[in-house]
Amino acid sequence: MSDRIFGGLGLALALFFIWQATLIEESFISDVVGPKVFPIIIGVLMALASVWFILRPDAEPTWPGRGRLLEIAAAVIVMVLYAELLPVAGFLIATAVASAYLTWRLGTAPLQSLVVGLCISGGIYIVFRVILGLSLAKGPLGF
């Protein structure tokens, strides 16, 4: 069933892609092929593969239970927040929080997680900023 849903999504994506390709505005100077043809070929290939998934699906993969799916969703939200807040909070704080969360969810005890988070953040800062001189995001506190 998963493969069939995937095929349906793929087909929708392929059709959307082809539709968008036909909307590309051509400029007045163009080569014989133009910017539309290759994307349309790709879209057709994708559509064919998707139809194949619908017709001949593979065996069902083992999806995680609801709890684990939520777990993954939560981790993704943390990563998104990290990406958004990195320039605001600065590297050290944002990284310490994000890595403490991740290590906690991967099975480190809560208090230990804080220590691990701080160590990862500090370690990366020392290696990449102090030793290698990379520019990392600066927060209001200057680090």
Place this chain on the structure above:
Amino acid sequence: METLASLGDGFVVAFTLQNLGLALIGCFLGTIMGALPGLGPSNGVAILIPLAFTLGLGPTPALILLTSVYYGAMYGGRISSILLNIPGDEPALMTTLDGYPMARKGQAGEALAISGVASFVGAFLATWGLVFLAPQLVKVALLFGPAEYFALFTLAFATLGGISSTNQAKAAFAAALGLGIAMIGVDGQTGVPRFSFGEVHLYDGIDFLVAIVGLFALSEVLIFLEHRGEATGAEAAKKIEIGRITPSWEMLKYCTPTMLRTSFLGFIAGVLPGAGASLGSFISYSMEKRLVDKEGTFGKGDPRGVAAPEAGNNAAAGGALVPMLALGVPGSGTTAVLLAVLLALNITPGPLLFAQNPDVVWGLIAALFIGNFMLLAMNIPMVGLFTRILLVPPRILMPVVAMVSFVGIYGISGSSFDLLVMVVFGVMGWGLRKLDVPLVPIILGILLGNRMEADLRRALTISDGDWSALVASPLSIGLWAVAVIGFILPIVFGRVVKARMRMARDKAGSTSD
């Protein structure tokens, strides 16, 4: 002779303090990444690419660092295969068959040592193969026009799934997805924006480094999160006694013919499109088993059963560099990632690379020789150090991987938008892996999409819109034929080969218990 002179120049390039240091660091990091289950060579190289950039390394030093990681990871993969019965990366799967039984007999140290030597022999001979074969292939490549290149790219996609692929439709879907992503951004030939929906960030297209790190590294973190709390290898590692870590002369002599034969076989498997290191180690093991296993000791801890797949997969790793450097078409996942490095450094691999940037090519090859000796030195006496690194639990390792990925990507562009795109790719990579869709064609699609389209359009411009120009020369007809055969063959044989690889493993598993 000309080749040897170029190689000599390469050694001059490689023998600077900086390059030697980078090779050393690369070998060390690579071995660690290969050894840790879950961090394969493609992951390892992918995480380090952004770093190599932000450090402002020139093309040659950056390549030396990253190919040392590549070779190092190939060496490292065997460590967890032998000690934990968990392959550190896919090609090391066959090493578990005899490596783990040897470890259980108390010969873990000897197994590590003999496999280290075998890795060295395989990689060393394959690098010689690269020296002599690549310039020959370049001569052929000079005959290629746009139509031939278009056929060659198609061939790369068609065969990338490899002979062990079970579902070619999924490989085709992945390729289309990657090519589609490459189309995003301003069209290079006419200057019109495509698929960018008015979003300014998308005008430049999607940076392939962002996609690679997201697909490989972040999705790995999500996979670990999903399987949290399931058996980890760290506990098992403590139980195994390492024993002596130098191989005896008798054992070396005993394994030498095996190593030489399988190096040759692995190299061929590496050069051919669609075979790669996994198949190299598989073929090597099966052939040796058929050839020398008179007493039925393979699978019960025969040192030759450890030497064969290790020589085979390291030779294949070297062989895979041949088409990547000479044609610009990678034959495996990791070489696809290495191609990304080259493109990001503004170097287009292929025949012109040998003519225009001989210092890069030969410096790189020389660095591979040097790296090999470093790896041998690291992997025999210092192997104990690496076994200790296996004790780092994934719950600490994985957050580090995630954070280093973020740091690397942020270091290149300094934009939150790229980080978000990377997270999207991470989630996508996780979903696609669950559905058994291969990720490598996606990467290759993103990398090659624009060049492939440019070649198609150039070929048709030359022929004034006549599509039959794509199959006009015997060379391109040959390439198309191989592409079609390469795509169809796995549909017929794929299940058989994959089933045999599994069966070999299951059988060995049951005899060792």
